[in-house]
Amino acid sequence: MTDAHSNSATGNEVLASAMAEPLRAPASFKRKMFYITMGIALIAFPHVFDSPFPHHVMIIIFMYALMAQSWNILAGFCGQISLGHAAFFGIGAYSTGYLFFAYQISPWIGMLIGVVLSMLMAIAIGIPTFRLRGHYFAIATLLIGEGVQIVFQRWELVGAASGIFLPIVREQPLLSFQFHGTKLPYYYIILAFLALACVVVWRLDRSRIGFYFRAIRDEPEAASSLGVNVTLYKSFAFMISAGLMSMAGAFYCQYVLVIDPETVFPLSLSILVVLMAVMGGAGTLWGPIIGAAVLVPISELTRIYFGGTGGTLDLMIYGALIVLICIFKPEGLIGAVKMRHADALEEKCDSGDARG
Amino acid sequence: MTWEIVVQAIISGLLMGLVYALIAAGLSLIFGLMEIVNFAHGEFMMISMFAAFWLWALFGLDPIYSVPLCAALLFFMGVATHYGIIRHILGASMLAQICATFGLAVFLRALAQFLWTPDFRSIADPMVAGRVDLAGVFLGLPQIVASVGCLIAFGFLYLFITRTETGLALQATAQDRDAAELMGIPTERMFALGWGIGAACVGVAGVFLSTFYYVFPEVGLPFALLAYVAVAMGGFGSILGSLVAGILIGLVESIGGLLIDPSYKLLIVFGLYLVIVVFRPKGLFGRY
Amino acid sequence: MLEVEGLSKRFGGLLANNDISFEVDAGRILGVIGPNGAGKSTLFDLITGYQLPDAGDVRFGGRRLRGLRPDQINRLGVGRTFQKLKPFTDMTVEENVMVGVMQHTPRLGAARKLALEALDFVGLLEKRRHHAQALSTGQRKRLELARAMATRPQLLLMDEVTGGVDQRTLPGLIRLVERLKSEGMTLVIIEHNMQVLMSLADDILALHLGRKIAQGAPQEIQSNQQVIESYLGGAYA
Numbered sequence: 001m002t003d004a005h006s007n008s009a010t011g012n013e014v015l016a017s018a019m020a021e022p023l024r025a026p027a028s029f030k031r032k033m034f035y036i037t038m039g040i041a042l043i044a045f046p047h048v049f050d051s052p053f054p055h056h057v058m059i060i061i062f063m064y065a066l067m068a069q070s071w072n073i074l075a076g077f078c079g080q081i082s083l084g085h086a087a088f089f090g091i092g093a094y095s096t097g098y099l100f101f102a103y104q105i106s107p108w109i110g111m112l113i114g115v116v117l118s119m120l121m122a123i124a125i126g127i128p129t130f131r132l133r134g135h136y137f138a139i140a141t142l143l144i145g146e147g148v149q150i151v152f153q154r155w156e157l158v159g160a161a162s163g164i165f166l167p168i169v170r171e172q173p174l175l176s177f178q179f180h181g182t183k184l185p186y187y188y189i190i191l192a193f194l195a196l197a198c199v200v201v202w203r204l205d206r207s208r209i210g211f212y213f214r215a216i217r218d219e220p221e222a223a224s225s226l227g228v229n230v231t232l233y234k235s236f237a238f239m240i241s242a243g244l245m246s247m248a249g250a251f252y253c254q255y256v257l258v259i260d261p262e263t264v265f266p267l268s269l270s271i272l273v274v275l276m277a278v279m280g281g282a283g284t285l286w287g288p289i290i291g292a293a294v295l296v297p298i299s300e301l302t303r304i305y306f307g308g309t310g311g312t313l314d315l316m317i318y319g320a321l322i323v324l325i326c327i328f329k330p331e332g333l334i335g336a337v338k339m340r341h342a343d344a345l346e347e348k349c350d351s352g353d354a355r356g
Numbered sequence: 357m358t359w360e361i362v363v364q365a366i367i368s369g370l371l372m373g374l375v376y377a378l379i380a381a382g383l384s385l386i387f388g389l390m391e392i393v394n395f396a397h398g399e400f401m402m403i404s405m406f407a408a409f410w411l412w413a414l415f416g417l418d419p420i421y422s423v424p425l426c427a428a429l430l431f432f433m434g435v436a437t438h439y440g441i442i443r444h445i446l447g448a449s450m451l452a453q454i455c456a457t458f459g460l461a462v463f464l465r466a467l468a469q470f471l472w473t474p475d476f477r478s479i480a481d482p483m484v485a486g487r488v489d490l491a492g493v494f495l496g497l498p499q500i501v502a503s504v505g506c507l508i509a510f511g512f513l514y515l516f517i518t519r520t521e522t523g524l525a526l527q528a529t530a531q532d533r534d535a536a537e538l539m540g541i542p543t544e545r546m547f548a549l550g551w552g553i554g555a556a557c558v559g560v561a562g563v564f565l566s567t568f569y570y571v572f573p574e575v576g577l578p579f580a581l582l583a584y585v586a587v588a589m590g591g592f593g594s595i596l597g598s599l600v601a602g603i604l605i606g607l608v609e610s611i612g613g614l615l616i617d618p619s620y621k622l623l624i625v626f627g628l629y630l631v632i633v634v635f636r637p638k639g640l641f642g643r644y
Numbered sequence: 645m646l647e648v649e650g651l652s653k654r655f656g657g658l659l660a661n662n663d664i665s666f667e668v669d670a671g672r673i674l675g676v677i678g679p680n681g682a683g684k685s686t687l688f689d690l691i692t693g694y695q696l697p698d699a700g701d702v703r704f705g706g707r708r709l710r711g712l713r714p715d716q717i718n719r720l721g722v723g724r725t726f727q728k729l730k731p732f733t734d735m736t737v738e739e740n741v742m743v744g745v746m747q748h749t750p751r752l753g754a755a756r757k758l759a760l761e762a763l764d765f766v767g768l769l770e771k772r773r774h775h776a777q778a779l780s781t782g783q784r785k786r787l788e789l790a791r792a793m794a795t796r797p798q799l800l801l802m803d804e805v806t807g808g809v810d811q812r813t814l815p816g817l818i819r820l821v822e823r824l825k826s827e828g829m830t831l832v833i834i835e836h837n838m839q840v841l842m843s844l845a846d847d848i849l850a851l852h853l854g855r856k857i858a859q860g861a862p863q864e865i866q867s868n869q870q871v872i873e874s875y876l877g878g879a880y881a
Contacts, residue, residue, distance in 0.1 A: 227747035315466035322459025
């Protein structure tokens, strides 16, 4: 057993060298090459596979990856489980769609307003529930998810159950956020949004906020005893998450140009978001992306091959998958890989450890 | 808005409230034991409702007779859920715990839709049918029977928990698992028992509900949401609290339906939830 | 430095803390003893903001603590460890301590250096890259201490130093606490091990069933009739 007294005698050199280490090993050359190659591949992809269907699939994958990543920030990093995240998607979609439909306000501004509204809603739900244990929040998000859908289904102003058909506009495509004849701009825009979300996660991981998020996730009481204002930081996580989710909704609105409550607020969307993040690996940067990349094609396939009942068959699979992952591999695909790396690192530390 | 309509709303709210109370009691029992919210609770009820429906449709068995059968079926489902799923996530993160029962709910809902289509079914001619006229106030007989039935079931539950040795062992496990284990109580089996009873409760409520409510795959969710609010209001872990809260919610929902568009009832309930959470998160009788 | 006045807390039928008052001067170590259920941890919860007292007041350096959140109280200079150890399991040892440092040093690099100093002080420097999950109980206790110290408290409340720690590890932990004292830290320690407190504490506060039954120098408390009775029952008084 290491003895505190004798440790300090040799402390200074050991301490100094420990301090000289970087917190995280800098990205290896292999890693950097991987990112660069991936970046180039993603940018080149739509030119290599130059037909609408591959573009569409990738767009959908990116959009879901964005959604899953937004949920990941709140649930994976900060440990607050939202079961009604679709609410923010819908708010983003409707604020973009309605403001353009009724007032010809540029969808970009509509999107911004949607983000603000989503953040406000996040605060409204979060402040009362974040002081309490996790289930209170989860239940509140379930109620919100359902409640918002009910409200929009009956709200005449925004078209009630029929929703909104956006007018087709061909001039000034960038300004009116509508592109006809090619999906390429949509591809790059959603890719940019996703990149933004990933940069946010990447920065969080290397900042005080990220540390606090993870501390809150693991032991909120202990975090509190160390000076972390738990409710405040949970609210940050929720706001960031809601904002990103609503950006996805705004994008969706402009991509399909028709929205209605059943499409943008359904529980199945909230479920999918949870599944993708959890399966890929909650709390990791790549987890939600992998989750989306795996599940979107599966979803498309089941839709093609199982037609009418496809809707429930894939939900059955999703439900079962969530349960199985939670039992056997709660850290998800990427999480499992990371744990193996961490163990390897630990072994390296141990072998350099002279005393027990 | 006549006097009769108001009284009608109050009484029918009370009656429904007893059904909610039984649903909430099952949820509360499970949570009290192991601090896990069963997000599949509504789906358990839905399965029970379908069981009652098919027993009636295929074998002509009246729902009243189905009550013990469905209770037993749901009991086994609860126990199976514990041994199959819950046992493995007891020590896991909150993410795993919440998502596991949530995933189960998704699976059951989709399974029901896959097997039985999203169509609405109803039991056309239950033994108990018709209305009763009490001084100008009309009450459906099935609703009355349902609430009486749920109240009786609740009574059994309460007596079991407080008067029988097993029930006391259950309480002990809920209060302090380690101490209970040291005293020789098989806590693992207590957990399974809790799940079984909790599921059976919601199963009984479901059968009674099927005598006057549509049966369809999505039926579980709105009732489950009400149950969560009831449990929060009554206090997580308090059976008695579920009774009081269930009745209160039934009343609020019913009277609220008079004042505003009935389809917004969920919003009233949600508002109620926020009020509870802000002012008295422990609920009326809760420990958490 | 710390003034506690008439602190009371009731949980349903149980009066966990009943009109407890005491003072701790700067640089002193106060030991808190009492059989299980005496209300020791509740006392800490009340002081550090995890529970709201029903009655009474807590003042730290003249500043009222009642009604503040735990994180606010910590930022004022009161640190705390928990009886039930709560390391951040998904983080490494150094990251654990960094969380405490960050309230006054937000930048990662600088925070890490301070965290490493704290780890060096408690003797966990070699384990800095290990996952917190992989530590033994004694190591976890040290981690808990390092984490709380990283917040630079003037007053540290330690809930159980020796609980669950084997004989071999004990002396190391005791020396650690002695070093804390020699660095000027004011300590309030809940402890079951009287031997430990005899050597460490300047003053001892004895609780029984929520009430304060004695306060004084360790020698006095050791021979105090009421204290002995509270632990062993009347037959041994």
